[in-house]
Amino acid sequence: MSILDLLGFGPKGWGGLLLVAALTTLAVTLTALAIGAVIGTLVTAMKLARSRVLRVVATAYTTVFRGVPELLVIYLIYFGGSSAVTAAGHWLGVEGFLGMPSFIAGALAVGLIAGAYEAEVFRGAYLAIPLGEIEAAKAVGMPTFMRLRRIILPQVLRTAIPGLGNVWQLSLKDSALVSVTGLADLMRTSQVAAGSTRQYFLFFIVGGALYLILTSLSDRIFTGAEKRTQKSMAGDLGRV
Template sequence: MLYLINLLGFSKEGWGLYLLGAALMTVAVTLAALVIGAFVGSFVAWAKLSRNLTARIAGDAYTTIFRGMPELLIIYVVFFGGSAAVTAAAEQFGIEGFLGMPSFLAGAIGVGLISASYQAEVFRGSFTAIVPGEIEAARAIGMPRLMRFRRIIAPQVMRFAIPGLGNVWQLSLKDSALISVTGLVEIMNASNKAAGSTHQFFIFYIVGGTLYLILTSLSNRVFNAGEAHVAKSFRRPAGMQGS
């Protein structure tokens, strides 16, 4: 037991601080991926809802490709394709040699593009759940498009989207383990290094899995609290329940 405490402790000989830093890196790259996915996914959702046939085809193609291809393959394409692009751009300025794409950026973009394909469906479904009469009423009183989006569409889309976004977050959190192939020291990479250095593979892989479970449990609480808060703001006053 003392050996286990020393092995996972925060002393100079322990791996606790190293694993904690890897857990924070996992959260950081997943947050970055979620933001990238929300930005890209909102445009993909708009394309899938558009009356323009070309836009709908493009949106459907994006979700089909990024949900159908293996996640690891997408990360490889982003990392090595991005590195090739960076190297080619550097050569234009007389810089020779291979320049690798930063691991954090490659991981955030790769997981973000995957996340976008799922967030697009969440946003699309949330938009279709809005009562059409509310948008029509806003148009009838002459409310500008941007104001309609800010006051009616965006709040209700987020209200319906939070449960789905929670699932996408969990998916992205697990996909972050694949970023270890780019050299980023997140939970999976740190667990591998610790296990290889100490030959305690079972212990460190169990610890790595436990860290993922802790992060998913905490994030579930955050999304549940957010869902309850948003639902409260849309709750009707007691006197209007029957109307």
């Protein structure tokens, strides 16, 4: 078969499967980043809390998930989650092994890793806010929720966008490791296509090219968002 036939969308081509796999990789990364944002926000609040216990727990979390290899985290979440699901199934009377869904396990594992990095991004962005602005808001009696909505969140997001872009790129590459759970993502599909056709060089090059396309497009999106927020900030300063 020719290269065009192998990469085409015909009955013997792998183009459709590779496209679906790329969308699966994108879905895993988006879900992981959302999970990481929730976890990162909570961990940031713990790191900034007055309680020493909360700060120690948050520091331990970021230290572990930034220091342990990503593949090990995926294995722990997948096999640990499968053991938990199997135990729950046995308690409900279901026999046999019940595996944790690969998509959920992969998104959760990558999300836990991303959360550790996002926590540091959010913490740095919060500390970059001039203390005088928060003190002034308190002095005029601005409620906590209003301070969060009108002062803290807008400035945190503006400062955090470049760091979040880096976390996104990291998570997109980490999602390739989810293939070890059997999920038909871009990496796994490239491996299957290469093994089935014996065209290893071709399909790994195509897989790498698709990853580069995803990272390039996402980089443009984050760059555009960063420029837009900077313009918004300049406009706000001009109106003061």
